[in-house]
Amino acid sequence: MRTLSFILLLMNLTTANAQLTSAKTVKRGFHQVTSVAIEISADPAIVWALLTNASDFSRWNSTIVSLEGDIEVGEKIRLKSTLDEKRTFKIKVKALTPEQAMTWGDGQGTRWFRITETEKGVHFEMEEKIGGLMYPMYKKYLPPFEENFNQWVLDLKREAEKISSTN
Amino acid sequence: MTGEDLAHAFEGFRDQLKSYLLRMTASVEDTEDLLQETFVKAYNGLSGFKGDASLKTWVFAIASNLARDLLRAQKRWPEHVTDICKEAAMNNQAFFQEAMQIRHTSPQGNFEIKEHIAFCFTCVSRSLPLEQQLTLFLKEVYDFRVKEIATILDQTEAMIKYYLHTARKKMIQVFDHRCSLINKEGVCHQCTELNGIFNPKQKAQEEVVKIQMARDAESKSKEELFDLRMKILQELDPFQSPAAALQLHHLEHNRKVMQGYVKKNSS
Numbered sequence: 001m002r003t004l005s006f007i008l009l010l011m012n013l014t015t016a017n018a019q020l021t022s023a024k025t026v027k028r029g030f031h032q033v034t035s036v037a038i039e040i041s042a043d044p045a046i047v048w049a050l051l052t053n054a055s056d057f058s059r060w061n062s063t064i065v066s067l068e069g070d071i072e073v074g075e076k077i078r079l080k081s082t083l084d085e086k087r088t089f090k091i092k093v094k095a096l097t098p099e100q101a102m103t104w105g106d107g108q109g110t111r112w113f114r115i116t117e118t119e120k121g122v123h124f125e126m127e128e129k130i131g132g133l134m135y136p137m138y139k140k141y142l143p144p145f146e147e148n149f150n151q152w153v154l155d156l157k158r159e160a161e162k163i164s165s166t167n
Numbered sequence: 168m169t170g171e172d173l174a175h176a177f178e179g180f181r182d183q184l185k186s187y188l189l190r191m192t193a194s195v196e197d198t199e200d201l202l203q204e205t206f207v208k209a210y211n212g213l214s215g216f217k218g219d220a221s222l223k224t225w226v227f228a229i230a231s232n233l234a235r236d237l238l239r240a241q242k243r244w245p246e247h248v249t250d251i252c253k254e255a256a257m258n259n260q261a262f263f264q265e266a267m268q269i270r271h272t273s274p275q276g277n278f279e280i281k282e283h284i285a286f287c288f289t290c291v292s293r294s295l296p297l298e299q300q301l302t303l304f305l306k307e308v309y310d311f312r313v314k315e316i317a318t319i320l321d322q323t324e325a326m327i328k329y330y331l332h333t334a335r336k337k338m339i340q341v342f343d344h345r346c347s348l349i350n351k352e353g354v355c356h357q358c359t360e361l362n363g364i365f366n367p368k369q370k371a372q373e374e375v376v377k378i379q380m381a382r383d384a385e386s387k388s389k390e391e392l393f394d395l396r397m398k399i400l401q402e403l404d405p406f407q408s409p410a411a412a413l414q415l416h417h418l419e420h421n422r423k424v425m426q427g428y429v430k431k432n433s434s
Contacts, residue, residue, distance in 0.1 A: 043325035049333075056333055059340070166328040167313065 016154055023149035031131020032139065036149040041121040042160035044099040050159060051102060051113060060159035063152045072096070077104070083143055108132065121164075126153060170210055173222070177206060180223050184230055186405050187309055190289045191234045191301065193422045195415055201237070205230040220318045224311070228319040231301055242429035244293040246341050248421065249357055252290070255424040262420055263364075266413060270365050275412035278365030280374050282410035283358040284348070285400045290421055291341060292334075298322070299334035306331055307397040339393045348381040349392050365413070 023036035040047060050060065054077055057067040065085050069077035073096050079089045094110070095103040102113040109130035116123040126149060130142065184205070188198040208229050209216075216225050245251070256262050269276045292300050301320060305311045313331070317324045347353035359371040366374075375381045380395035387395070405411060405418075 043323070045323055045325040046329050049326065049329040053333070056337075059336060163328050163332040164325070166332055 016157055019157070020150060020154065023146040025145060027139070028131075030133065030135045031129055032135070032142070033127060033129045034145045034149055035125065035127040036146075036153050037123065037125045038153040038157050039118070039121065040124055040157045040160050042164035044115050044117050044122050046160050046163050047115055047122050047124060047156065048099040050156060050163075052096075061152060061155045063148050063155070071102075081148070083145070083148055121160075124153060124156065168213060168216060168218075168222070170213065173210060173213055174206075176222050177209070177226065180226070182404055182407070183309060184227065187227070187304060188230060188234060189405055189418075190292075190304055190308070190400075191238065193289060193293065193418055193425075195419065197237060201230060201233050204233055208233070220315065224315045224318055227305070227309075227311070228321070231305075231319050235297065235301070238297055242433055243296065244290065244425050244429065246291060246294045246345075248290045248294065248425060249287060249345075249355060251428055252421040252424045253357060256420060259420075266365075266416055269412050269416055273412040275409055277409040278362060278413055279408075279410050280358045280362055281378055281399050282403060282408055282414050283361060284378070284380070284396065285403045285405065286414045286417060287358065288338075288396060288400060289405075289418065291345075292338060293425075294341070295334050295337060298326075299330045299337070302327055302330035303334040303338070307335075307394075308400045310401070335390075335393060339389050342393070342396065343389055348375060348378065349384040 019039040021037040023034055025032055025034040050056070052071040054067045054069055054071050057064050063082050065080035065082060067077060067079050069075055071077060071093055073093055075093050077091050077093060079091055080087070081089070089106060091104045091106050091111075093102070094105050095101070099117075100115055104111045104113075109128055111126065111128040114125040114127075116125075128145070128149075181202070185198060185202050188201050189195065192198055192201065205226060209226050212229075216222065220228075270278065292303065295303065298320065302316055305316045305319060306313070311319065313324050313327050316322075316327045316331075320327065322330075343350055343353075345353055345355045347356045348358065359375060362369060362371050362374055378399075380392055380399065383395065384392065405414060408414075
């Protein structure tokens with residue numbers, strides 16, 4: 001029984017990874033851009049609900065320690081990530097188009113979330129641009145983001161698809 | 168469909184509707200008002216019933232809308248509602264005197280742990296956002312399907328699935344942390360403490376093992392334990408059970424305490 005469960009888990013992980021366009025970071029002189037994409041078999045409303053319920057984030061997203069505040073345009077949210085648990089990022093919600101797109105940002109960077117409805121559910125993209133005039137000075141202190149980004153979208157996919165399969 | 172047909176059908180699910188309204192409002196008075204208002208609204212709007220959904224679904228939609236109108240104006244309760252109310256009760260001698268009076272004189276004055284579990288869930292679930300609480304009860308206690316709940320609450324099926332999943336996860340987490348019946352580290356023992364007060368000759372542990380959820384606490388998953396908790400609510404009618412009078416008294420106390428608490432903490 002345990003062997004079967006393990007095989008099923010492995011199959012699920014393999015399928016999920018096949019639908020993932022792994023995160024990549026492109027570095028330029030004064031900025032870097034990390035992007036990732038994934039196919040999710042769920043209604044855009046479910047993905048959107050997960051992305052806009054701040055207090056629920058840490059339950060399903062293993063890369064987030066806590067997220068406080070209201071995810072509404074103009075509001076500031078306070079994010080603690082597993083990338084640096086001691087630091088609280090104060091981020092502004094800059095733009096929202098329900099079930100389609102959202103933009104967060106602070107002085108150093110901007111993160112975009114994009115949802116495109118597909119035949120089987122949604123194509124989800126997440127992109128973050130970090131930079132500015134000081135970027136060359138601090139870029140060596142930035143941790144690699146790829147693994148974190150991959151996990152972020154895999155968690156979103158797992159949770160959205162689990163909700164979608166509710167009877 | 169005639170008014171007489173409606174009245175006949177209404178009687179068939181009246182008790183369920185009444186218990187649903189009580190569990191949403193935590194108030195006997197509001198429940199009675201909403202129940203009556205629901206019937207009047209259904210009777211007057213009978214021509215609007217097209218039969219796309221069952222009559223029961225249509226009536227529950229009317230009741231849910233009325234309840235939402237009432238509850239939207241009220242603040243939600245915190246997860247530790249039972250701690251707040253316990254403290255208030257300990258400082259209120261009259262509360263225990265009244266409760267003892269009910270215990271000894273009312274035919275519905277029994278104290279049973281499973282009744283308290285249902286009562287406790289009614290209180291704690293008010294920490295969920297309103298739509299999540301409504302969805303959770305409609306699905307897990309009143310056995311409506313996702314499609315029917317979408318009709319009742321005028322939401323998409325996708326959102327109902329989201330509300331249901333999120334509400335379940337939240338309640339599982341809260342009770343796993345709090346309830347000593349399912350977790351030895353649980354911080355809340357109120358049901359067994361009250362059993363000691365109201366049934367001093369009983370041994371609490373013997374009473375606890377009569378409850379399947381407590382008996383299976385170590386062998387079942389958190390999801391399964393939550394389902395067993397929901398089964399307790401499904402099987403109890405808060406107005407007709409042998410413990411109804413005592414639990415309704417207790418609920419009224421908590422409602423009043425929380426009314427004061429949320430008012431104080433939001434000003």
